Amino acid sequence: MPARPRNIIRATVAVLAAAASLLITTPIAAQAEVATCGSRSPNNYHAGFVNPGDPNVEGDYAIISTRYGAVCDTDTSANNFTNQYAMIASNNLAGWAQDGYIRWYGSSIVFFAQQSSGHSLNTKYGTSGLALGSTYFYYNKWDPTCYCMEDIIGRTLYLKSTWNPWSAWVLPFSPQFTGEATYLASDLAGTASAPANYTSISGQDSWTDAWEPYPCGQMQSVNDGSALRVDGKSWRINVTNPCPNFNLYTG
């Protein structure tokens, strides 16, 4: 008996739904981390662009594309993660506000936002997986109406500090746009052909509270994972146009 059109549609929808589900949850075979995690740093490992201290900035944001990053296999705890984020931090890095996306060993990719006054730590996570290739705004915003720092993803407020960064942190603040992993054996999200793109990088003016494109040439690159690993790969940073946009990937 020939398939009825409605059944064909249902079957097509089911196949598409299954494919979409796989897209969200399945690791991409093209990336393969180093299996053995090895040693770790208490500060974790980073690659991207930072300004150690910018007196003109009190908040920041970037658009970051969602990419998959594999993590090493011998640590299956919550400590073994790879992430990408925008952050504004205390000059001594003892406090921070950051948001981006994260995945752990065996997990899908979810939003996260984390804030520390230097004495406290609050973290909120997304409750559903992100689609590969999707892009989101990640804001760390000083809000003069509450004297607080807000972490906003897209248009959704994730965290709102109960403390004032201007009194809790050391000035000037440090804007940072980086990928991070617990182990150098893990990958930063992205591949050469589909890197994690950081675009529309902006700062919140500490005089006017307005958002402005972050000036070119005022950040320095950091890459703790530039050395080739045993698998012949390393963490890579590619500067793109317009400055200060850049891409991160492992390859």
Added chain:
Amino acid sequence: MKRITIVAATAAATAATLGVVLSLTPVAPSRVAATPVPLRLAADGSNGVVTYDSEGVTVAPPITTPSVPAPAAATAQSVMDSFRSQQVPAAVVGNQMENGTHTVSQAQVTETMPTSPEVVAGVAYAAWVVTYTGLPAVSYAPAPPPSGLSCTFVGVMNRATGDWTEFFSSCS
């Protein structure tokens, strides 16, 4: 109060004293509140209400509702079965999942900054709340977490839909 006001007043007084005219350098407005914002991570009220201020979540005792819960929200056991299968708690709670100190209870939850599209800010909803205490702090920044912190991980399930509406960790 703006810092520029203080600077201007001080400069004016100095200028008057010295008999000179000063060219004021603009100074950014003050970012410090006249009254310091109190640090409150989670407040446990005497009426059984717990508020997580940074996350915008208030957990209050449940009120009786005649509505039928979603299958995943039918019992504490079904809630925990769902909780264990979620990737965020599986990663963050990790090996503490079975033996870590935790509670699972029904509650009335109100959020001021919901992240789930099925939650309306300020509108209370019937929920299950899973709470793990005594977890270690994990930093996602280029620095270790503040020392001496103990973390509470909270998962909130909408009783009506069985969907998880919040996962967060509050450390103090």
